[in-house]
Every structure is written in C-alpha cells, then in structure tokens.
Amino acid sequence: MILETKRPSLSNLETRLNQVKYWMTDLDQTSWDRSGTFSSVNPTLPWLFLDLSLRQDVALGVCTSRSPKSVAKIEQDMITIGIGGFTRDQHPIFSGPSIYSDGHQIGVPNGSGVSFEILTSPEALKEMGRLKDDIKSRWQIAGDSKLRAGKYGFIEGLSAPIQVADEDIKETGVFKIMVKGPLANIDYPDYQTTLTHMIKIAEETGIRHIGFMLTANGDIIAVEKFADGHLRSKRDGLLVLEKRGLINLSKIGYFGDAENDLEIALEIKSNGGLIFTVANGIPELKEIADYVTPQPESTGVAHILRWA
Structure with missing residues (x-):
C-alpha cells in the first residue's frame, strides 16, 4: 500500500504523538491478528504494549467487542508467550481506561488494576x-x-x-x-x-x-437500543469515560480497522485526538485517519508505537 501524499509522514506527527496520554486499541484485525492465535502477532508488539503500560505518563487501554474475560486471555498469552517473567495479576497490560463489549462495559483504573462496569440498562x-x-x-x-x-x-x-x-x-x-x-x-x-x-x-x-x-x-x-433508535456503541462508552473525567479526548491515540470503530474515531478526531488505522482498515477509516500504516494488523500497530 502507498500512503496518500496528503497525509503527514509519521515523523511530522511526532509532536502530536508526544501529546498522547491515552492509547486505545481495537483488538481483532487491528492489534490482534485475525487468526486469533499469538503466533501470528508481531513479536515486538507485546514488548511495546508492556513499555506503555509501565510508563507513568501514558495509559494503555482497549476498545473492543470482546469481554474483559476474553481480553484477559489475550493479555495472558502476550505475557506468558511473548514477554515472559510477568503474570497478568502482577501487571495487566491494558490497565488504562477501556471499553469492552462495543460500549456496553467500561474498564476503570483503580490503582492496582481495572474495575469493570456494565453500562447496559x-x-x-x-x-x-x-x-x-x-x-x-x-x-x-x-x-x-x-x-x-x-x-x-x-x-x-x-x-x-x-x-x-x-x-x-x-x-x-x-x-x-x-x-x-x-x-x-x-x-x-x-x-x-x-x-x-x-x-x-x-x-x-x-x-x-x-x-x-x-x-x-x-x-x-x-x-x-436507545429511545431515539441508536444502538449503544464504542462511542457511548467513550463519552461515559469522558464525563467521569477519566479520559481527555484531545489526548487520545486510537487504533481501529472496522465499521464499529468509525463513530468513535470521528468523535475523537473532532475533539483533537489522533486516529490511526492499519493497512487492512476499511476505506472510511482510512479517509479520516491521521495516519494509515503501510502494514496490516499488529505489525501496523507496532509501526506506530515505536514512535510513542
């Protein structure tokens, strides 16, 4: 894939990358490859995730259709197979504000990990x-x-x-x-x-x-489904986190690839946050993204996080 010339190079985004305080990533077909097995994930990505999760100046969370239990399994795979020397209980990878089950559940940092809350009525x-x-x-x-x-x-x-x-x-x-x-x-x-x-x-x-x-x-x-007919989505979860003062939309760096990432990406972008999509992302996301990686899935995410 050739990046469109109208898009800034990643080096030109360095200043804005340094302003990101909340990294949020979708999983399936974004930072977690479509096979659903760790063997297909870029081997540097768990280390990059771990580095972010250990830093005090940024937070790393997920925004996914998966449940917390399913995400915990992915974390454990990353830790035991990819990193070693850690357990999820000692150090969750995704310990920042997070959105699960397409906006029906949120994860809130509590000092020692993450507390989960159902938003569904x-x-x-x-x-x-x-x-x-x-x-x-x-x-x-x-x-x-x-x-x-x-x-x-x-x-x-x-x-x-x-x-x-x-x-x-x-x-x-x-x-x-x-x-x-x-x-x-x-x-x-x-x-x-x-x-x-x-x-x-x-x-x-x-x-x-x-x-x-x-x-x-x-x-x-x-x-x-709400009274006005719209379906609860990742964006709804994001707005709950923002309303509670747990996240600043202008300081988010968001990774997504699919249709259910589009609404939340537009919300983040309209408030000054950064949007990234991978080479396998849908055209609508590529159109609004601040940067489209030349590589697909986890390799594309790793390409960005090397600059974080």
Whole structure:
C-alpha cells in the first residue's frame, strides 16, 4: 500500500504523538491478528504494549467487542508467550481506561488494576436474556462431528451453523451469536441472512430495547437500543469515560480497522485526538485517519508505537 501524499509522514506527527496520554486499541484485525492465535502477532508488539503500560505518563487501554474475560486471555498469552517473567495479576497490560463489549462495559483504573462496569440498562439486559433463552430453545446441536466439537448447531430457517455464546449476559452486557464462516468478510451471505433472521425473531417476541450489529468476525451481537433508535456503541462508552473525567479526548491515540470503530474515531478526531488505522482498515477509516500504516494488523500497530 502507498500512503496518500496528503497525509503527514509519521515523523511530522511526532509532536502530536508526544501529546498522547491515552492509547486505545481495537483488538481483532487491528492489534490482534485475525487468526486469533499469538503466533501470528508481531513479536515486538507485546514488548511495546508492556513499555506503555509501565510508563507513568501514558495509559494503555482497549476498545473492543470482546469481554474483559476474553481480553484477559489475550493479555495472558502476550505475557506468558511473548514477554515472559510477568503474570497478568502482577501487571495487566491494558490497565488504562477501556471499553469492552462495543460500549456496553467500561474498564476503570483503580490503582492496582481495572474495575469493570456494565453500562447496559436493566431493561435491555432482561430482553437479551429472553432472546437468548428463545434462541437456545430453537437451537439443535449439529450432527457433523467437527461442527459439534466446535459447539455449533442449527435453528430452523437458517442453513448457517451458529454457536450461542456461553458468556453470562450480566457479565458482558451483550448477547453474542457466532456464525460459522470466513473472518473479516461481513458481506458473507450467511452472516447477513443470520442477522436478518435474528431481527425477525426479536420482532416476533416483542423485543424493544435491543438491536443487532455484525462484527468484522461475523459475530452477531444483540446490543442495547436507545429511545431515539441508536444502538449503544464504542462511542457511548467513550463519552461515559469522558464525563467521569477519566479520559481527555484531545489526548487520545486510537487504533481501529472496522465499521464499529468509525463513530468513535470521528468523535475523537473532532475533539483533537489522533486516529490511526492499519493497512487492512476499511476505506472510511482510512479517509479520516491521521495516519494509515503501510502494514496490516499488529505489525501496523507496532509501526506506530515505536514512535510513542
């Protein structure tokens, strides 16, 4: 990829990079590669993350669709396989203000680590529980041994195998359904068909406080829907952190790659923060980014953080 000439070089951003006090990164297909295994992550990135997390002048957090439990597993992989000599209990990598479950949960630094708080309303949580029970009652385990081993099954009206997330809704703030299919291709027909079917089921059961979004991984997430019709997003989590004085939007350096990063990126950029996207980022993010890395995923993030 060739960077557009209208974009400043990274060296010309050095002054603004020095002003960043809060680094926030998306994970899947950004700083955590699409294979979901540590072996594919740029080997320098855990060290760069560790360096940031140990510094007193900056904070490192995540902004992700994943739950804190899922992020903790990634942290532990980075520490035990990539860094060594640490445990997550001794030193969490992502110890700064953070956003989980696409804005339905936040992480707040507490001196010794991070405290987690669900933002989803009780009404939405109740409806998510109802919907999960409804879908599980329709779900049948797959006959194919490989699908069955992956805990995939089927519901009537859909040809795509799906997996209903085991995570407790009250611990994540969302309800997730995984669809069997290719990563990083949200236009895959089975993803779109399953999304439409879930919306239909919700309408049939009188769901009013939740809507649905499709992640870059093909996961369908039931999310809170506000009275004005908009769905809770990463931006909503960010604004909660800002309102509580936990973060300054003008001093954020944000990494993202997908559609669910666009709204929060626009909010940060409009308030003077820095936006970075990787080579595999969507065109809309590349258009507003202060810098687009020539490399994809974790190698692109490492390229930036060497300057941090």
